[in-house]
Amino acid sequence: MIGAQYLIYILSKLGVEIIFGYPGGAIMPIYNAIYKSNIKHILCRHEQGAIMSAIGYSRSTNKIGVCIVTSGPGATNIITGLADAFMDSVPIIAITGQVSSDLIGSDAFQEVDMMGLSMSCTKYSFLINSIYKIKKIIYKSFEMAVTNRPGPILIDIPKDIQLKKIEIKKINIKKKYNYKKKFFYCKKNLDKIISLIKKSKKPIIYAGGGIGISKSINSFKNFIKNMKIPMVVTLKGIGIINSNNYKYHLGMIGMHGNQEANLAVQECDLLIxxxxxxxxxxxxxxxxxxxxxxxIHLDIDSSEINKICKVNLYLCGNLNYILPILKCKINIKKWQKKILLLKKRYSYNYKHNYKKIWAPYLLKILSDNKNKNTIITTDVGQHQMWVAQHINFNNNKNFITSSGLGSMGFGIPSAIGAQIAEPKKNVICITGDGSFIMNIQELCTIKRYNLPIKILLLDNKRLGMVRQWQELFFFSRYSETNLDDNPNFIKIANSFNIKGKRITKKKEIKYSIKKFLNTKESYLLHVSIDKYDNVWPLVPPGVSNTKMIEY
Incomplete structure (x- = not known):
């Protein structure tokens, strides 16, 4: 075999079925090897689209997403995706072509130091300098991507290594890579933590994305069912438990979190x-x-302990091991009663009088009518926060959004990855007019593979979140947030054989959402909303979460 064939053969043996990518000069031997392999390649129309599709694939399945791109600009175009995966702990293998080994360091055509560029946004970066290291590095990369806190791995492979020959008599490759579980704790700390929980009168669980990433949802549900402690979630924690199924679930916490969630955390005497x-x-x-x-802080990544917030006690390790040993009997009936009163007092009111479309009301209608297994991806901005506030999710894998990095342009490619991973599920991308254009070329990918993705476009002809901050904190000086010159999005969708409809009035919502959900093909629902609608509540920067702006 040549190196390119060897690499594809190893990926196949490791169970890779789908690769997202875009070809080019320095990666051509690998694309030649893909041509007759049993791995399906998904051609995206931009390298950023490819890696974000791999992220959507991974997040909807908990599998490793794989993307392959060429050197130079092809490689630099995936940096945002690597950073996104790194911030949100998504296991990704990104393989980049590189100029031939003898040209590295000579400023050759399309040469970029990917090791240097990717170091801050990957768990690890490899440069393969020998054909005999391909197996070891590929295997090690897959293992590292999922071990402990998951994340992206970059593999840079020079073109000459892809073309060199290697004689293979027998390849012993395990079909499953190792998943090393880490758990260590001090018995004294464990006893103190249980004692704190027992003594607490007003405990709150602050649940994050690590619960889903570590496949600990069942352990968490058992812990909650047993303890009945009120809980709040982060953006990435949404869907761990459906808020409709646990009466002490207060929803999302933070800048655009629910008022009851923020107030309860500020009053609690124990935060877990x-x-x-x-x-x-x-x-x-x-x-x-x-x-x-x-x-109390429970996490697998020891570097997160006391990094931002100084904690009283912690346990570091896999949550499937930690949560069962923390179960104990507690009496918090007064606190539970107060939590229910908070929920009742601050629950969202979807009644409004004006005839235009109000995004929270529309999203509530969507939430009430969608299938419980529907996957929703979002871009970043006001629409992202409205989705987090007003749509219920039955599974955390069904809500895919760029949390840590906040990448506009994430919605469509991540929906592509999710739809390819889960072809029998309904996949909806909820986006804004600013975000939609950022990776609009991926409508080509939807067309090419006949993907039945539904796109809900909330259009206020503004960069809505930035405009909202300009209104509140910059004296309504609307600098470069006006998008009045947006194109006709329906015509653009139609040019990709995607049907669509534009709505502007409240009375059109119910029928349009029903048609949107029941259409078996890809579909764009273009929703016109008021340019001055804001996301509420909002915690201004630098103040306590109790000081929410409510209007």
Whole structure:
């Protein structure tokens, strides 16, 4: 075999069925090897689209997503996707072509130092400098991508290594790579944590994306069912438990979190952080965050412990091991009663009088009518926060959004990856007019593979979230957020054989959502909303989460 064939053969043996990518000069031998392999390649129309599709594929399945691109601009175009996967702990293998080994360092055509560029946004980066290292590096990459806290791995392979020959008599490759589980704790700490839980009168669980990433949802559900402790979630924690199925679920916490969630955390006497990292969008002013509470942190990544928020006690390890040993008897009936009163007082009111379309009401209608297994991806902005606030999810794998990095242009490619991974499920991309254009070329991919993805476009002819901040914090100086010159999105969709409809009035919502959900082909529902509609509540930067703006 030549190196390119060897690499594809190993990927196949490791169970890779789908690769997202875009060809080019320095990766051509690998594309030649893909041509007759049993791996299906999905041609995206931009390298960023390819890696974000791989992220959508991974997040909807918990499998490793794989993308392959060429050197130079092809490789640099995946940096945003690598950073996105790194921030959200998504296992991705990104394989980039590189100029021949003898040209590295000479500023050759389309040469870029991918090792240097990717170092800050990957778990690890490899440069394959020998054909005999291909097997070891590929295997090690797959193992590292899922071990402990998952993340992206970059493999840079020079063109001459792809073309060199290697004699193979027998290849012993395990069909499953190792998943190393880590758990260590101090018995003294464990006893103290259980004691704190027992003594607490107002505990709150602060649940993050680590619960889903570590495949610990069943352990968490059993813990919640047994303890009945009120809980809040981060953006990535949405869907761990359907908020309709657990009466002490207060919803999302933080800058655009539910009022009852923020207020309960500020009043609690014990905060149990599980698989979360105290992000600034969650905590608000850190000095005032849960300042009446003892804090316990449970996480697999020891580097997160005390990194942002100083905690009283912690356990570091796999949550499937930790949560069962923390079960104990507690009496918090007064607190539970208060939580229910908070929920009732601050529940969203979907009644409004004006005839235009109000996004929260539309999304509530969508939530009430969608199939429980529907996968929803979003871009970033006001629509993302409205989705987090107003749509219920039955599974955390059904809500795919760019959380840590906040990448506009994420919605369509991640929906492509999710639809290819789960062809029998309904996949909806909810996007804004600003985000939609950023990777609009991936409508080609939807067309090419006849993917029945539904796109819900909330169009306020503005960069809505930035405009909202300009209104609130920059004296309504609307600098470069006007998108009045948007194209005709329906005509654009039609040019890709995607049918669509534009609606502008409240009375059109119910019928249009029904048609949107029941259409078996790809479909664009273009929804016109008011340019001055804002996302509420909002915690202004630098203040306590109790100081929410409510209107």
């Amino acid at each position: 952080a599980i698989g979360s990292r105290f992000d600034d969008r969650v905590t608000g002013n850190l000095n005032n965050f849960a300042n009446l509470a003892n804090i």
